[in-house]
Amino acid sequence: MKVGKQGRHRRFMLLALAGILMTLYAVPAQEAAAAPSGIGTHARASALIDVESGRLLYSSNGDTSMRIASLTKIMTAIVAIEHGHLSDTVKVSKRAVGKEGSSIYLKLGEEMSLSNMLYGLMLRSGNDAATAIAEHVGGSEEGFVYLMNQKAQELGLVNSHFMNPHGLDEEGHYSSANDLAKLTAYALKNKAFAEIVGTKQKSAPNPHEKWDYRWHNKNKMLSMYEGADGVKTGYTKKALRCLVSSATRNGQKLAAVTINDGDDWADHRRLLDWGFRHYPLRAIVNKGDNIAGYPYAVGQHFYYPLEDSEAGSIHTALHLIDPLTTAYALGERGSLVISLGDRKLGSVPVYEQGSIRLKLQERTDRSNIR
Template sequence: MKKYVVFMLLLFLLLNSPVYSAPSTPNISSEAAIVIDANTGKILFEKNINKKLAPASTTKIMTGILAIEMGDLSKNVIIDKETPLGIIGSHIALEPGEILTFEDLLYALLIQSANDSAKAIAINLSGSVEEFAKLMNKKAKELGAKNTHFVNPHGLDEENHFSTAYDLAIIAKYAMKNDTFRNIVNNYKYKIEKTNKKDVPRYLKSQNKLMYSNEEINVDGNYIPIKYSGANGIKTGFTDNARYCLVSSAKRGEQELIAVVLKASNMKALYTDTHNLLNFGFDNFYTNKIAYERQFIKNVKVENGDKAFVTTVIDKNLSAIIPKGTNSNIETKLNLPDKLKAPIPKGRVIGNIEYLIDGKTLGTANIIAAIEVNQKPLPAVIDSKSNNFILKKWWSWPIVLFLIWRSYISVRRYKKRKKRKRRKATFVYSKKI
């Protein structure tokens, strides 16, 4: 009877224990898509992320980065005759000779998606669209966007102008670390005051409906507004070749995600896919701080130091994105020597610590010296208080023996000199007699 009760109890616990199962992947109709953790860059979902596609106005993310890093936002810009020529699509009707601040052009670029503003920024910073495109491509390579090539600053369709969902995600991740960029794309309205060529203000509005729209879309069988809780950017795009594109960002608590959708068939499909990507990230993953700056690790022995050990700590805060429902504990792998030799400056990297879950690396942090350890000075052989020899260490004996030997040699030399003097004195006295 007891065995039966135990068996039934174990069966009950087994059946009612929470079991982790992989989350169902989102249904994405667009040509390419990705969602990543904005802090770590970890890919949470992907579809054709390295396929080269026309990026349309999501190109302006790169233009905005360079404008902020290279330009002076308070500077007045005089629009040249070339800028308005050949501009199609979204614009703010810039006129030759018109004077605007560089900041106004930047807001027009990122909120209104103005193609003439993009061209004005490029010419102002580099002298020509062609030269500015070289800077765009250089920056893309620096960020790791290896499958991207820009020909213009606005994203209008041109041969050899392409990017990928992955590349746009890492470009956006970099851009959102810049406070100026982040603050601009977190707005969906902006006002440009009257200029020397315009008698009325320009009122700009973003096409990123995640920020404000109550228009409804069907997500998992439910009709909900396009406006997304926590949305804070970034950039839409559309051309006949690229179709509907969106690079988006949303933050909830400590967790922030970046999603990219390329070549959606229509506007509603674009936002449905974006909702599905962001929901997938927020519903199935969470951000956890796994290490803290100045967190104590251990004391490491130090040879020949003025301190017996050095205290080691972690050099920075470290967060990781972790699947919800996992029963595995976070494991650590410590790479730290058993002992060190002085001197050790404060802040020196001693080793590192790796955090893992289910054998996969979540993140790595450096371990540094929290204190300075100087080299130990040569110990005194004679105690200054008692004038007695200190012979507790083995290396004290050679020093003492050396001093004795030197004293012996000195005494012998002194006796020899004294003996020679006596002989010389006797010789002189005998000669006088």
């Protein structure tokens, strides 16, 4: 079918815009995949997500808003990291010292770096640390809660609303298993957050004693599950036992969420095992792959978690861009759009075979491996 010059130009421009807006792995959390085999938990609500792609692999009652106890602190930590400076000095107020529940036993007027305060928050679930952090970063606890809800809206957490930074039971304070999975996947991509939640033990200066603070992580998954690297425990009398855990195997990171679960450690082992077994991360295209019938090559790897029966439903489509665009002048020739059935997963840039951009990208990719 022939296309007129103006129509062809308009099509090129639209494709160019799409190519610029779509980046590797820039994929919103997808609906939970159909379970390939039976899996369940003892939780009132649960979810399992592939962190890199954002694909929900499993969800049960996942969109129901519920009390989440100290899983709240996942949001507290990422907001503090993004809005504060880890080297900041946080001064402890009377309001923070008097906070009920779990504590790292801060004293009135005590000063501690925001970095160490975050370790106390996430390893020992200090409600005093949560309040001190909120007051420092947000100017007040109320100001910080505004930032938490703003972040929830930005991430599309439609079944979440925060009233405090610590998770003590309060009307209007809630989230859902699916929202927590999405939030955790986002937070784990932050290097500082991932380092904190994956730490088993942390020492920090104690200005009141001759010995340092020494905090042991409450998250037993770090010691009882191979590859475990986070995230947070939680409990209140109304929320009951809550847990978010993450683990990495064979280059794939998964995060599991359970809310109100009396057997959470066992359930998380089973959920993570199930996810790694049934939805391994697969290379859909590899950087440098030639595109049949064109003098072009794929510019980046693209990985996605797929169940065996889904492999045959992957489709790719080459979208060329207008030679008059800036992207074209910089070496890009289009994008390879990748879909699973009729659902678009993402895209990778396409360059001419032998392009220097392929070599430059190789160096960039290597520099990101730690």
